[in-house]
Amino acid sequence: MSDAAIGAIAFVTLLTIMVGARGVRVARTPDDFMVAARQVPPALNASAISGEYLSAASFLGIAGLVVAQGLGALWYSVGYTGGYLVLLLLVAAPLRRFGAYTIPDFAVGRLGSRGLRQTATALVLVIGWFYLLPQMKGAGITLQWVLGTPYWVGVATLGVVVSCNIAMGGMKGITFVQCFQYWLKLCAIGIPALVLLIATGHSFSPNLTPDRAPVFTQATVVSLTQATGFTLTRSAEATVTGLLDQRTFQDQAVRLCACRHVAGAGTRIGFAAGDPVPVSLAMEPSSLESWDSPFLTSGTGGAHPLAATYGVIIATFFGAIGLPHILVRFYTNPDGEAARRTTLIVVLLLSSFYLFPTVLAVLTRLHAPQLYLSSDSDSIVLALPSLLLPGLPGELLAALVAAGAFAAFLSTSSGLLVSVAGALSHDLLHRGVNTFRWCAISAGAIATIAALLIDRFSLALLVGWAFAIAASSFCPLMVLGIWWRRLTRIGATAGIVLGGGSCLAAIVATMLGAATGGWGAVLLGQPAIWTVPLAFGVMIVVSLLTQRTVPANVGQVMLRMHLPEALSRQTYRTASQASRLAQDRRTPDL
């Protein structure tokens, strides 16, 4: 669309490739970057974690979802942040002291089981791929909007860039780059939000009043890029040019009834101030009636919103613990105390970031409600700046947003792909760096192909599902593994398989459209509400039944996780044999 946006995206991409190319020289082996990064100060590390964490869903998805479905979608951003609070409270410091790089490593180190490693690895792959899909989709939308290319071009571009980049050297190890990405993203969403807020000014708008359908605040011409079906809540006078309800108009005044209408591609409809905003049929029906309901309706067809809301809360609060690409970052903290401080700073950074999608969504609601008619809610953030601020400033802001969005896709999908490829090559195939490269490329290819098939799901929804799987499989493993001595490997395996498996099955069923309303849709669409308790329950019950298989070294392992650093150094010296074994297990690997 604009040259500035193209330039900005190209710049971000080139920067990433260049850093990746340098990574070939800097990080020859996985050990290099893991060990070298051990003394990262909390503030820097926190920025890096946030940079990797803030994905397409945060950048584009939440604002879009809020506009489309109402304030209830803000639960996603609250949950994404709250997840780090739970992480801080339950696992941050013990995990750093334990010294595992990946969840499979943790499972093996804590419970000493090969079979568990395979299971955990398989789940890392599933979660990683689920999380990769929305990144790919976001890239597809962004390029589609900036360049007008078909959806698949953007998806393929991101897939190729990220896969090749990681196969070449990996950008994961360079904490500084991830840190830079966070600030880039914050600027890319914060500056447009603030500028638009100032530019449009604070004026009372009827669109924020509860229980009211949105109306146009000023005379607006809506241009439809594709054939669209929409409904009106009240009848309205409009000036129509083009095809509407199978009749062709030429700048004529038409009385539109409060019913369904179908407009052809290229139709332009002019509304006067105070007219109701048409709502696209492609969107969820609930978007109209209760925009400011605090409940969430996505993925469930609007049924039982309270249960769906709790499903999202549980999934996002507990899911962050189980995300494979985040965990590895915690090992770069000097000690457990620093890990705690890092996590707190992450909460702060995420909080400040998530203010801005909210602002953008509210601005859309107030001043550009015609975006309701765009068929894809995820592109709203991209389209907003140039709508509200015509001319060069708007284009520059749009370029900034596009670049930030691309930074989001690149950083998150790189981190994920490293995790996925690492799990494939190290935990499943037990091979070295060369296999890792091939795994990166093939994993990227699979994700790219899958992303082409899922373009009808919203970004925030897809990421929410990845969280749900993580919450109902790895979260119980980590929490019980850290705090409960009597966890056994059979119990852990059973919990992971049942919890994660049922959650995955529910999500796949939703994707295939198994249930469209009622309780079925809620329980399948937001499965975390029952799969997380299920996973915890199974893990505890089966562990209690198999107490004979509690690992012999459980006391030692627990001691290492919970002892303050000042003491643990002495303990290592006295407990010679066992802790030396433990240190062998900690040798960095990928």
Add this chain to the structure above:
Amino acid sequence: VRAQLGLSLVCLTFALAVTASFPLIAAMVPAVTRITVDGIPLTLIVLGFAFYPVFLAVGWFYNRQARQLEARFTSLVEPASRRPDV
């Protein structure tokens, strides 16, 4: 360790209770969702802005308490563990 777990659980319960109570209140008293402050719906204020300071406060409180617990534990164990070391 037990104290640490207790501390974690107290903080977790508090944070979850605060979070989970809002939808429950809204479901039972629908009028809450219609409150507006200066033209801005309460839902927007709570979901969009109010939760984050709460999270930060809980996290900060937890960090301080955890550090104190560890310091106390260290000073308790220190004399005992130094003997075999020296």
